[in-house]
Amino acid sequence: MEVVPLASADEVAALGADVVEAAVRAGGAVLGLATGSTPLPTYRELIRRYDAGLGPSYDGVRCFTLDEYVGLPAGHPESYRATIARELTDPLGIPADRVQGPSPELAGLPTAGARYEEALVAAGGVDVQILGIGSDGHLAFNEPGSSLASLTRLKTLTEETRRDNARFFGSIDEVPRHVLTQGLGTILRARHLLLLATGAAKAAALAAAVEGPVSASCPASVLQLHPHVTVLCDGPAETGLTRRDHYREVYDAKPAWQGL
Numbered sequence: 717m718e719v720v721p722l723a724s725a726d727e728v729a730a731l732g733a734d735v736v737e738a739a740v741r742a743g744g745a746v747l748g749l750a751t752g753s754t755p756l757p758t759y760r761e762l763i764r765r766y767d768a769g770l771g772p773s774y775d776g777v778r779c780f781t782l783d784e785y786v787g788l789p790a791g792h793p794e795s796y797r798a799t800i801a802r803e804l805t806d807p808l809g810i811p812a813d814r815v816q817g818p819s820p821e822l823a824g825l826p827t828a829g830a831r832y833e834e835a836l837v838a839a840g841g842v843d844v845q846i847l848g849i850g851s852d853g854h855l856a857f858n859e860p861g862s863s864l865a866s867l868t869r870l871k872t873l874t875e876e877t878r879r880d881n882a883r884f885f886g887s888i889d890e891v892p893r894h895v896l897t898q899g900l901g902t903i904l905r906a907r908h909l910l911l912l913a914t915g916a917a918k919a920a921a922l923a924a925a926v927e928g929p930v931s932a933s934c935p936a937s938v939l940q941l942h943p944h945v946t947v948l949c950d951g952p953a954e955t956g957l958t959r960r961d962h963y964r965e966v967y968d969a970k971p972a973w974q975g976l
């Protein structure tokens with residue numbers, strides 16, 4: 717795992733955009749997309765570069781979202797399908813049929829997870845998976861206690877996560893209780909995991925994920941089992957990391973040829 721402590725959320729966004737663009741330039745990329753607030757500056761940076769003619773072509777790129785709420789009316793603006801189209805894929809000109817998420821239709825719920833796993837395998841797997849971290853250490857919507865080997869399935873959100881996400885809905889009562897989420901085992905299959913963490917509210921969870929024991933009690937600690945993880949964090953998010961000076965030394969001394 718490579719932890720890159722950066723000065724600001726803007727630097728996290730710029731480096732995050734570099735990683736995504738490098739995968740897209742390599743050709744035929746399959747991108748794994750997170751929603752929530754954390755990746756938005758990275759998405760805006762990708763769009764800014766694309767609009768300025770500085771970004772790569774997104775022709776041929778395929779996208780898979782991490783998770784989806786269950787129980788929202790089709791097309792609800794806070795569904796992750798609508799959110800990712802609005803915040804990233806539409807502005808980059810990626811057509812809707814190249815963007816997939818777990819299907820929350822009630823009739824198909826019992827098989828939705830298995831069907832999503834099949835779609836991910838059929839696409840050849842995810843090249844770069846963008847991730848955020850919950851204040852309780854959740855990864856995608858794998859709440860504490862989730863199996864480290866889990867695959868896409870229906871889950872119930874904790875009260876803490878519903879409270880955190882109420883800002884998108886107006887009140888906690890409007891935040892769905894159920895979600896479909898890639899499992900921790902699903903996430904581990906992606907070839908490169910890119911965790912973005914910004915703000916003091918993420919400091920404790922980030923420290924537990926990166927430096928604590930690997931445990932279902934902190935789902936994001938499963939990242940320690942993956943061979944290629946990059947963590948981009950800003951000053952407030954890094955404060956709980958006991959080895960942060962070393963991470964900075966490593967990054968400052970990084971050979972130019974090595975990349976992230």
Ligand code: F6R
Nearest residue numbers: 750751752753754848849850856
């Ligand atoms: C979103 C997701 C979640 C968020 C996490 C952090 O697709 O899977 O795990 O990454 O809840 O959310 P923010 O970034 O809003 O703090």
